[in-house]
Amino acid sequence: GEISLAFQPIVHSGTLEIAGFEALMRWKHPRRGEVQPSEFIAIAERSDLIVELGNHALELAMRQLMDWDVQLPDARLFLSVNVSSQQVMMRDFANTLSGMKARFTSRRHKLRLEITETVLMQNPEHNSRILQKVKELGIGLAMDDFGPGYSSLAYLSYFPFDTIKIDRSFVQNIGKDTNSLSIVETIIRLGRSLRMKVVAEGVETELELTALARTGCDEIQGFLVGRPVKIEQRRFGLADMV
Ligand code: C2E
Ligand code: CA
Ligand code: CA
Numbered sequence: 611g612e613i614s615l616a617f618q619p620i621v622h623s624g625t626l627e628i629a630g631f632e633a634l635m636r637w638k639h640p641r642r643g644e645v646q647p648s649e650f651i652a653i654a655e656r657s658d659l660i661v662e663l664g665n666h667a668l669e670l671a672m673r674q675l676m677d678w679d680v681q682l683p684d685a686r687l688f689l690s691v692n693v694s695s696q697q698v699m700m701r702d703f704a705n706t707l708s709g710m711k712a713r714f715t716s717r718r719h720k721l722r723l724e725i726t727e728t729v730l731m732q733n734p735e736h737n738s739r740i741l742q743k744v745k746e747l748g749i750g751l752a753m754d755d756f757g758p759g760y761s762s763l764a765y766l767s768y769f770p771f772d773t774i775k776i777d778r779s780f781v782q783n784i785g786k787d788t789n790s791l792s793i794v795e796t797i798i799r800l801g802r803s804l805r806m807k808v809v810a811e812g813v814e815t816e817l818e819l820t821a822l823a824r825t826g827c828d829e830i831q832g833f834l835v836g837r838p839v840k841i842e843q844r845r846f847g848l849a850d851m852v
Contacts, residue, residue, distance in 0.1 A: 616838035697831035722750035778812030
């Protein structure tokens with residue numbers, strides 16, 4: 611009961627209307643207080659714990675989607691959940707997900723998984739089959755932190771991603787150096803020609819937003835638009851933001 615999710619809005623770049631949210635794990639330790647994911651996720655990744663923790667986050671997220679069915683009967687949102695490649699590589703990941711979907715099904719809202727480039731390439735055939743099954747469940751697949759990794763492009767050709775999330779490090783240099791701007795523009799064009807959605811994360815300034823929208827980036831996430839919030843921090847819940 612110490613683990614919960616915070617939700618950060620992701621908006622359409624043209625209208626700034628909310629398209630969905632990213633779910634970010636929070637740990638409220640009885641003595642240490644709030645522990646940040648930058649501290650505990652890396653440690654959990656070094657053991658099997660990340661699988662249990664990550665599946666717990668998935669279950670919380672799916673319950674949230676069902677709540678939205680009631681609270682937001684007219685909206686169509688996605689909820690994007692981070693999954694570790696260790697979770698994906700567990701033999702029964704697709705079954706775990708379809709089991710969860712059988713218990714918690716949302717009629718209107720969609721689940722999206724965010725996966726960072728790490729070790730999926732160690733067994734590409736196997737992992738690509740798993741992700742294909744996940745996709746067949748109607749779940750979106752986003753490649754998180756796209757750009758700085760050495761095999762980012764290979765990931766796009768091997769795995770059935772439908773969304774690219776441009777890494778924050780490029781976004782935050784848009785106004786500072788022209789190379790970063792060119793790289794971001796090229797990623798957006800690449801995404802469009804692959805018919806993928808492109809999301810920019812870590813957007814903090816109007817200048818970044820304008821440059822991204824002009825180049826045709828589909829969705830925007832960052833402190834400029836909204837910080838991650840826990841449901842209990844908001845008196846009226848996320849429904850009022852939508
Ligand atoms: P991430 O997936 O890249 O998530 C985005 C992180 O950037 C979040 O940090 C968010 O609070 C932060 N952020 C959002 N907008 C801005 C901005 O405009 N500027 C800056 N400087 N930062 C921004 P957070 O919540 O501390 O999460 C850190 C990382 O922990 C996440 O990075 C993700 O890799 C991991 N994580 C979080 N929840 C989960 C989870 O449920 N499962 C797994 N496997 N990993 C998770
Ligand atoms: Ca993410
Ligand atoms: Ca990210």
